[in-house]
Amino acid sequence: xxxxxxxxxxxxxxxxxxxxxxxxxxxxxxxxxxxxxxxxxxxxxxxxxxxxxxxxxxxxxxxxxxxxxxxxxxxxxxxxxxxxxxxxxxxxxxxxxxxxxxxxx
Numbered sequence: 001x002x003x004x005x006x007x008x009x010x011x012x013x014x015x016x017x018x019x020x021x022x023x024x025x026x027x028x029x030x031x032x033x034x035x036x037x038x039x040x041x042x043x044x045x046x047x048x049x050x051x052x053x054x055x056x057x058x059x060x061x062x063x064x065x066x067x068x069x070x071x072x073x074x075x076x077x078x079x080x081x082x083x084x085x086x087x088x089x090x091x092x093x094x095x096x097x098x099x100x101x102x103x104x105x
Contacts, residue, residue: 042102043068043092044078051076052090053104066101067093 041059044051054070069091075084092099 040104041068041070042104043070044100044102045092045094045098046078046100047094047098049078050084051078051081052092054090057089061096064096065093066096066099
């Protein structure tokens with residue numbers, strides 16, 4: 001039900017933005033919908049040197065800033081890919097250039 005309401009809200013926003021010609025918002029919404037359809041992501045944070053792998057609870061990318069919440073997260077050292085440990089949940093946010101996002105299809 002949550003995903004349905006989320007999609008319904010995005011469709012309303014898309015409809016309104018089409019008439020306002022705010023295409024950057026439309027692209028952001030489409031990208032966010034695509035990420036929500038992906039069950040798991042690898043997110044590398046270059047500032048910490050860690051790669052996080054987990055189930056997507058929340059994700060948005062405005063082009064300048066990334067915000068993500070993952071659950072059932074495995075943490076790896078980026079430079080060696082060594083597994084470090086697992087945590088129940090993590091929230092990540094920051095400048096988009098500091099992150100690398102990889103989908104696990």
